[in-house]
Amino acid sequence: MSQVLVATHNAKKLTELRRILVAEISGVEVLGLDDVAPYDEPPEVENTFEGNALIKARAAVAATSMPSLADDSGICVDALNSMPGVLSARWSGTPRDDARNNELLLAQLADIPDERRHAEFRCAVAFVTPDGDEFIEIGVVRGTILLAGRGSNGFGYDPLFRADGQTYSNAELSADDKDRISHRGRALRDMVPTVAKALRRR
């Protein structure tokens, strides 16, 4: 059994990443930060998703000596000059309050007409090995910010986002359908061969 650590306390994000990894890498065991001894997690001070994902994955390896994955992701709204971006999780000023973040984003876009509500979800996945090898993959999905939230699956801004070519919001999609099109699914699947190879070597 090969273990990989996903450097997150976010249960829903862990579920999503584990689901994709388990489907792609036979015999992998995916741990989250709540499964390992606590350590000091560094603040995510970088202004890029890649930078913050690397910070988290490096800290996880340093603390646990396990091969570690970290995701940093967010929603980039064209009419907000690509913000909330790296500040997505704390957009309303309160960390990880999805309801308040969604409410604030809708209010900020209240006067923005449909044709200017384009946005994209971006995800950077960093993978760092105990040997110090570092890898980054980026996943992007373009779409539109809806006029009101729809659906209760997923997390974050999923209820507000309808991917281009889709009829439903991300929060109305099944887990499988979301993973197939999502920024996180794309980035993580691109990383899978690298993770699988590193785990085989151990």
Add this chain to the structure above:
Amino acid sequence: MSQVLVATHNAKKLTELRRILVAEISGVEVLGLDDVAPYDEPPEVENTFEGNALIKARAAVAATSMPSLADDSGICVDALNSMPGVLSARWSGTPRDDARNNELLLAQLADIPDERRHAEFRCAVAFVTPDGDEFIEIGVVRGTILLAGRGSNGFGYDPLFRADGQTYSNAELSADDKDRISHRGRALRDMVPTVAKALRRR
């Protein structure tokens, strides 16, 4: 006595614009929207300060046939990709709630270190005459977002903004000192000769 209409209901903004105009144009009488018959004000849907200032000034002329000035302004924070920008007044989702807007901006920048807290106030002043002549002036002042609000003068994000070269926040400055350096003071003073000339013609 020559009259000019300033297309705002914001009493503090009107005070500031009137103060500058009266100091520069002898005999001018400055009215605000609360001094004229109500009319349907168009939504500020443009994504530039110039565009929104023009919308407001044109609507004022159409409704009153008076020479009309309008200001659209906001704070552009580097770490937020120049947002709140045109959404400054409604950044927290509630129109013109300065306290909530300031609180939200501080919370969004909570993890941003001093050296990345650069920002600028931008102001576009539009002047439209009953003959249909249209003029735009832009004023900019660069500065830093403080770690906490300071002072009680001014309005909007003044407590959070310290202009480059200044010791005090905009809300700690006297009216005269603020007008001398502010984005609004700069834009409006550049517009003064145009307004004075148009008023002399009437």
